[in-house]
Amino acid sequence: MSECKRISGLFCELHEEHVDGETETVVWKHLGSCPGCREDFKWYGITVRALTNLERVTPPRDFVAQLNARLHDTRSHSFVEFFRNIFSAAPYVPLPVGVSALALVVVTGFVFYNYPTTEMIPSTASSQSFYVPGTRPGSDPRIAAKGVGPVQPQQMQVSTLMPASETTSSSPAGHLPLLSKSTPDSLGNNIETVSRNFPTIADRIGADNLTVESPSIDKAIESLKRILPNIQGRLVDEKNPGQVGEVVVGVMIPSDAYGNLTTELINHGAVAAGMNESEAKALSPAKKDGNNVLLYIRFVRTR
Amino acid sequence: MVAFPETILNCLCLNMISLFLFSAFKPETDEDREIVDRCVRGDRGAFDVLVEKYYKKIYNLAYRFVGDSEEANDLAQEVFTAAYQNLKKFRGDAKFSTWLFQIATNRGKNRFKYLKRRGYFANKGPTNGEEDRESLQRAIPDLSTNPETILAGKQIQKIVQDAINDLDADHKEIVILRDIEGFSYEEIARILNLPEGTTKSRLHRARMVVKEKLKKALS
Numbered sequence: 353m354s355e356c357k358r359i360s361g362l363f364c365e366l367h368e369e370h371v372d373g374e375t376e377t378v379v380w381k382h383l384g385s386c387p388g389c390r391e392d393f394k395w396y397g398i399t400v401r402a403l404t405n406l407e408r409v410t411p412p413r414d415f416v417a418q419l420n421a422r423l424h425d426t427r428s429h430s431f432v433e434f435f436r437n438i439f440s441a442a443p444y445v446p447l448p449v450g451v452s453a454l455a456l457v458v459v460t461g462f463v464f465y466n467y468p469t470t471e472m473i474p475s476t477a478s479s480q481s482f483y484v485p486g487t488r489p490g491s492d493p494r495i496a497a498k499g500v501g502p503v504q505p506q507q508m509q510v511s512t513l514m515p516a517s518e519t520t521s522s523s524p525a526g527h528l529p530l531l532s533k534s535t536p537d538s539l540g541n542n543i544e545t546v547s548r549n550f551p552t553i554a555d556r557i558g559a560d561n562l563t564v565e566s567p568s569i570d571k572a573i574e575s576l577k578r579i580l581p582n583i584q585g586r587l588v589d590e591k592n593p594g595q596v597g598e599v600v601v602g603v604m605i606p607s608d609a610y611g612n613l614t615t616e617l618i619n620h621g622a623v624a625a626g627m628n629e630s631e632a633k634a635l636s637p638a639k640k641d642g643n644n645v646l647l648y649i650r651f652v653r654t655r
Numbered sequence: 656m657v658a659f660p661e662t663i664l665n666c667l668c669l670n671m672i673s674l675f676l677f678s679a680f681k682p683e684t685d686e687d688r689e690i691v692d693r694c695v696r697g698d699r700g701a702f703d704v705l706v707e708k709y710y711k712k713i714y715n716l717a718y719r720f721v722g723d724s725e726e727a728n729d730l731a732q733e734v735f736t737a738a739y740q741n742l743k744k745f746r747g748d749a750k751f752s753t754w755l756f757q758i759a760t761n762r763g764k765n766r767f768k769y770l771k772r773r774g775y776f777a778n779k780g781p782t783n784g785e786e787d788r789e790s791l792q793r794a795i796p797d798l799s800t801n802p803e804t805i806l807a808g809k810q811i812q813k814i815v816q817d818a819i820n821d822l823d824a825d826h827k828e829i830v831i832l833r834d835i836e837g838f839s840y841e842e843i844a845r846i847l848n849l850p851e852g853t854t855k856s857r858l859h860r861a862r863m864v865v866k867e868k869l870k871k872a873l874s
Binding site for chain 2: 360361363364365392395396398399400402403404406407408409410411412415416418419420422423426
């Protein structure tokens, strides 16, 4: 039986005369003695002949005309095809070139992704003010974020992120209106919404370059103090660097609350203004202490 | 007699050897290459030349894949359309005909699978009925007397085509390329991107399946 299987496995070679002399002798000897295999081989030959003798079917007479019409249709979609084939004009770009191009695209993408949007504003926009909607410019408090280090003069239209109902409310104290009015829950929601929408700007401002501009510094500091318990922060320092009407407050806050605090400050209006390096160095830089961040905020009187 | 300088003799011998090697390993020339180049440059007439040259073969191959003239017509046109659209991608590593048949085989295989899934071949049905078999046997008085004539008969043709339709796509493509289109094993291996050994073993299995069907129908 196994011999018959082995022989039938050689039918193809035998039929096409691709077996060597010795094997051929063995196969023919077997076929001579095994009527089953002989019959199978005969049918194998008939099958191959039946397949090779299949008549050639002829295409319809108008095949070429139909094809031309189809190709014409295809060409009429050339505008779409242009965009489809825009990258296939040179489909066999060498692999290293392709990989390098891809890497370049990825790196460029990352660079742009990590580049703060504020840095893309031309440096000529030296100072821009944004007021909380519904409040009177000039009389209402503003929070100013001043750039130092890598941060250039910036502008932030933060008020557009705020819901209308919130933006029109005013503070009981008249300073940092939303901060003082918000309950911890609504404050948390507000912070979270803003953080989601505006995740990186607060971080990029830096811990040591926040300046809050207010007509009444004392009231603004009071408002800040009210926020601190909500984010498990505390006041650690309060000093006057020498300028009249200017107070620097040091707050210790959990590092994960840093983004929330800065976002909250920005959320209530922001002013972009420059600060020179010596001025920035004069202020103590923020220090990271395990999970806490020491953040210095400068309060200045509205100009 | 003046002795031929040995160094010159050596040089001549080396030259002859290198010439022989060059001719032996020279890449296969593609007679269609120039036409394809013209076509890529935008000469629409050049593509017509290629169509004229291959459309009968492609149609025949398409017909064997789908077993129906209307479907074959559509498939063959699809093949040429795809070839026209992708001509720029033809690198010339293989002959144009190999590339074209590669497209045709892939498309044919996909169309066959698609039709099979939709029960297209089940609706057509092979000639298994008792009546068909009787009429067939009357039409074939003695297979051993003149097999070529008998095998050319319409009914046998249908049995063979039905047997091909029953093959799975991988076996079917090899039978079509080898036994119907007459490609060499080397060409088939190139078209299907398979080792020659695999091509031969698949062909053998496919023929054995067709043989059983033919034997059953004719015995």
